[in-house]
Amino acid sequence: MNQHNNLRPASLFLMLFLLLPWQQVFAERIEGLRIWPAPDHTRLVFDLSGPTQHRVFMLEGPDRLVIDISNVRLSTDLNRTSLDRTPIRRIRHAERNGTDLRVVLDLDREIQPRSFLLRPNEQYGDRLVVDLVMPDQTRVERAPPRETLPREQRQIIIAIDPGHGGEDPGAIGPAGTLEKHVVWGISQHLAKLINDDPAFEAVLTRTGDYYVGLRQRVELARKARADLFLSVHADAYRTAQPRGSSVYVLSQRGASSESARWLADSENRADLIGGVEGVLTLGDKDDILAGVLVDLSMTATLSESMKAGSRVLTNMGQVNRLHRRNVEQAGFLVLKSPDMPSMLIEAGFISNPQEEQRLRDPSYQRQLGAQIAKAVKEYFRENPPHNSILAASSNGQLTRYTIRRGDTLSEIARRNGVDIRELREINNLNGDTIRVGQTLRIPSS
Known part of the structure; x- marks a missing residue:
């Protein structure tokens, strides 16, 4: 009897154990x-x-x-x-x-x-x-080296990087606004305004709601031979008080550490420096000379980033208060390309309830995109890249002509005193077929 009583608790526990769902x-x-x-x-x-x-x-x-x-x-x-x-x-x-x-x-x-x-x-x-x-799919085909393009034919490439995406929502505002949606709206408006100018082309690092790794974003921009990299974000803080727009470029300390990483990476040692692919590479340089070349390239890139960033910050101040009056510097990973001026744009503080409400408004997103686009175009009009349409236009070497009824390519070439083969080349024409309303670029005779 005592033995039976001693077994009862153990038996009861076993029965309860077996009755529980195994999943739990x-x-x-x-x-x-x-x-x-x-x-x-x-x-x-x-x-x-x-x-x-x-x-x-x-x-x-x-x-x-x-x-x-x-x-x-x-x-x-x-x-x-x-x-x-x-x-x-x-x-x-x-x-x-x-x-x-x-x-x-x-x-x-x-x-x-x-x-x-x-x-x-x-x-x-x-x-x-x-x-x-999917190995057979690629986001951006590698663009040809800039120096191989026909003269005065190259568009200025602006890489626009909408932050976060997909599994990564970014910061979340008090009302539930997701940063990835805000920056996607701003980036779309910005890309449209860039593409509306025939001297420019916009390349987006992501074209929908999905995640792209930070280094992959930079690599996509570099594959496209971008002249400027704009990473668009919305700031957040643990309290609701901070507000205003900011612009960041790479810090000197970040530049130094990234130079070391590039020199340590065997693939990067053979990559381009200063945007001149095939002319200046690191693959055949000793460590000291390679270090000097990377540092020089980083310094020049950082200087141009500061100049362009100041333009963007000033223009954003037309539609939003500024969190800081000057361009700030930090070691953000997406800013660490030695051959491509780059900036990170904080459109505003999504953690501030009033600013969150503005940032989620499509009309406000359009205003921000317009001011950023205006600043980028102003910067490049003053600093047109070599071999670009804008450089030729700013030097008075390029005019535009809209084709009228009865025009022929040979007659247009004769009137302007240019060779018809050069006219075909600068306008990417495979033959002599033209259409009414088409705009041709005409080089100086």
């Missing part, structure tokens, strides 16, 4: 799935209730990606997320070994998978991130 004892949960399509990859983010382990591998015939997640149960519908603009045809899943989950992605093209776990932050808990990289 052993498993984490998948609480959601978010998919972010980008031009060159698609990101899947599994929201988890806690840390877990996983592995991914590919299967062929047909192409499939298998994602095995250990000790987890599914508490969401994986098929509620749109698969538009992704390489995924269908998502399937099944339990494995009683405790694990296998997710299978049926694919319609070749991809290269990469995956990693993220720890909790202010916005999200534990996450499993799976990137489907």
